[in-house]
Amino acid sequence: MFISINQLNKHFLDKNQHASIVLKDIDLQIEKGEFVSILGPSGCGKSTLLSIVAGLTEATGGEILVDGKEVKKPGKDRGMVFQEAALFPWINVLENVMFPLKKEMSKKQANEQAKTYLKMVQLTNYLDHYPHELSGGMQQRVAIARALAMDPEILLMDEPFGALDEQTRTRLHRQLEDIWIETKKTVLFVTHSISESIKLSDRIIVMGTQPGTVLTDIKIDLPRPRDHHKEEMLKIEDHIMSYLKKEIDKVVSEELNHETNL
């Protein structure tokens, strides 16, 4: 297996050293080149899981292997795109995409490689613009180009389109699908949108909450592009909804309890 997540556990300690369990016994095997979505209600630990795979957060139990090697810290084999573009405002678009390339390449090489990926996200006309001059969708495309520029094996995406409007999101879905087909990256894509996950992924990992566990693992076999398969997509959506309904009810009743307790 390319990515192998075994018995992963994560808890956070609060002020009173009381452990709140966020991820419980997560087992997940992902093959090279797969597009896998992690779907679940907010607060179920999706971001935490992705952050552990990225090496930004430490697990409290279990292990993650990438290509047989245990993940201990961040590495250039795993590129990450966050919900906010997280571009550096003090450098322009081209320099942002060159950021991960500075050390191992000559300036000229880095420049060319960065341009290649900016072309892939169709932003070659904006090389010398600064992040604040771009729309949210454009910034997110730069962030994708930046993650891809270091040619990672794995692309980790944490609700990358969550803050964008519907039309921009649809456009970026298509672009991401094209990029994935072209680059054959392994993608771990976190989302709370059922339709987004069905549209994009080979597999959907549905997570439950409190604590975060894997509820089910659904293969999506529809041919791409999937816009022509609306009916099948709706069927899968209903199927996933049946799993998530209970979880969402759980969150809502928890919140209501919390409110009445105040």
Next chain:
Amino acid sequence: MKPIYKRLIFFAILLGIWELGGQIGLWAEIILPPPTKVFTSLYVGITDMTLVYDLIASFRRLIIGLVIALVIGTSIGVLIAKSKTADDTIGSMLLAFQSVPSIVWLPLAIMWFGLNEQAVIFVVILGGTFVMAINVRTGIKNVSPLYIKAAQTMGSSGIDLFIRVIFPASIPHLVTGSRLAWAFAWRALIAGELLTTGPGLGYTLSYASDFGNMSLVIGVMIIIGVIGAFVDQLIFQRIEKSVARRWGL
């Protein structure tokens, strides 16, 4: 009406009252000489170069002191932002120092360096250093964790992370720190010069006062005020604004 016109009219009226009040005898000329006299003495001072030499001397001290203050302040700021021990010790001392006007150091400085330029520069350095250090510390402490995480996933860590991400991300606070350091240094400079020897704007101010040359006193006050406002608004606030815009603040 544009603010610039309002401002012009306001100052014209002020000057008018100032001139007329003296002429109709509301106050004696020695108490408040009229603007015409003030501008005449300014004109004389500039054409005979005495005020120009004063300006050059003052600016020399200011720039030497300010540059040293910015360098030391930035270094201390980085140190206390990065080391908890340094923050708990040096950091608390900084806050105490910052609440004291730096001119109170002048008697000590005169003991150490003598009644000369070095004593003034020392006070200027103290004026700028602490506020710079405090702002650099704040800037570094407030770097968005998202930038740091993003950089880490791109293989940056340690010194590389500091130089390429943490430091540039805190530039808005560095600019604010520099602006405040300049303001404190400018005040410290004039205060220091008032009490030491010339040439220098502060020295000329006290010299003119000793000789009852009130029109020159007011003239120098105007120079000090205009330079202070000019540097603050036309240089620092502009930089601050454009940095804030680009950094998305």
